[in-house]
Amino acid sequence: MTPEREQRITSVLDKRQDNITIVLENVFDPHNISAVMRTCDAIGVQDIYVLNTRIPRHKKWGAKSSSSAAQWLTVHQYSDAHACFADLRKRFDHIFTTHLSSDAVSLYDMNLTGRVALVFGNEHSGVSEEILALSDGNFIIPQVGIIKSLNISVACAVTLYEAFRQKNAAGQYGQPGLPPERYDHLLKEWSRGQLSAPETPGPVNPASPGQTP
Numbered sequence: 001m002t003p004e005r006e007q008r009i010t011s012v013l014d015k016r017q018d019n020i021t022i023v024l025e026n027v028f029d030p031h032n033i034s035a036v037m038r039t040c041d042a043i044g045v046q047d048i049y050v051l052n053t054r055i056p057r058h059k060k061w062g063a064k065s066s067s068s069a070a071q072w073l074t075v076h077q078y079s080d081a082h083a084c085f086a087d088l089r090k091r092f093d094h095i096f097t098t099h100l101s102s103d104a105v106s107l108y109d110m111n112l113t114g115r116v117a118l119v120f121g122n123e124h125s126g127v128s129e130e131i132l133a134l135s136d137g138n139f140i141i142p143q144v145g146i147i148k149s150l151n152i153s154v155a156c157a158v159t160l161y162e163a164f165r166q167k168n169a170a171g172q173y174g175q176p177g178l179p180p181e182r183y184d185h186l187l188k189e190w191s192r193g194q195l196s197a198p199e200t201p202g203p204v205n206p207a208s209p210g211q212t213p
Contacts (some may be wrong), residue, residue: 001191009190012072014188015044017177020112020163021048021092023084023119025131027152032123034070035153041069043164046178046186049076049117051084085134092117097127098155099138100148107141112163113170122153148177 022040025034033050040048056076078084088095096110097119119135121127133136141150141158150158167173176183 006191012044013178013183013186013190014176015173016046016183017044017167017172018046018179018182019045019092019115019172019177020167021049021088021117022043022156022160023051023088023095023117024152025051025081025119025127026054026122026125027120028055028123032151032153036120036156037073037075038162038179039153039157041072043086043160043161044173044177045073047074047076049078049084051078051081051131053079053081053128054115054119063101081130081134084116088117092116094137095119095123095135097132097138098140098159099127099132100140101138104138104140107159107162110139110162112166113172116163118156118159118163120156123152 022035022036022045024036027036027050037048040046057079076084076087078087085095093115095117098121117129119131121131127135141155143150178186
């Protein structure tokens with residue numbers, strides 16, 4: 001590995017954040033998922049959770065939309081919501097959904113500097129009642145237009161860049177955000193020419209928990 005490549009890899013890993021993740025529930029279009037992955041990589045989100053309880057498991061992402069961002073991320077796929085949320089609860093203190101409800105708070109009133117998972121739902125029906133019941137609360141992106149919705153990849157980008165703004169202001173990008181053992185694992189994988197850790201398959205039921213490198 002050349003010194004230039006090593007410097008590039010460590011500069012990226014130094015900015016990776018372990019305390020924020022995105023969960024995509026039954027998002028049908030792989031190009032939407034890939035666009036979300038591209039934004040995740042851009043602001044240093046390492047993990048993304050893809051939950052498919054009503055649609056088939058995704059086998060590939062839209063490469064054109066992701067610009068190969070999927071190769072830099074650790075993707076966790078699940079087909080059981082309770083198993084997915086059980087694993088999320090082990091790593092994150094709060095889980096919030098994008099959902100218009102009477103108790104929803106504005107994105108810009110949220111504190112996104114802690115350990116938080118953000119859930120985005122299906123392109124047509126949004127977040128399901130099952131996931132709403134498992135989550136800690138709802139948030140919305142303020143809008144003043146006639147059409148009160150955004151494409152899921154756009155909504156995710158707006159949300160993640162607000163998280164980036166808050167975390168950067170809090171100094172979280174000024175120090176490594178990954179645990180040392182995770183940092184070293186990814187460094188070894190990327191140094192061998194594998195751009196990311198292998199995708200973690202996630203369980204198809206609660207009896208077969210997923211493994212995170």
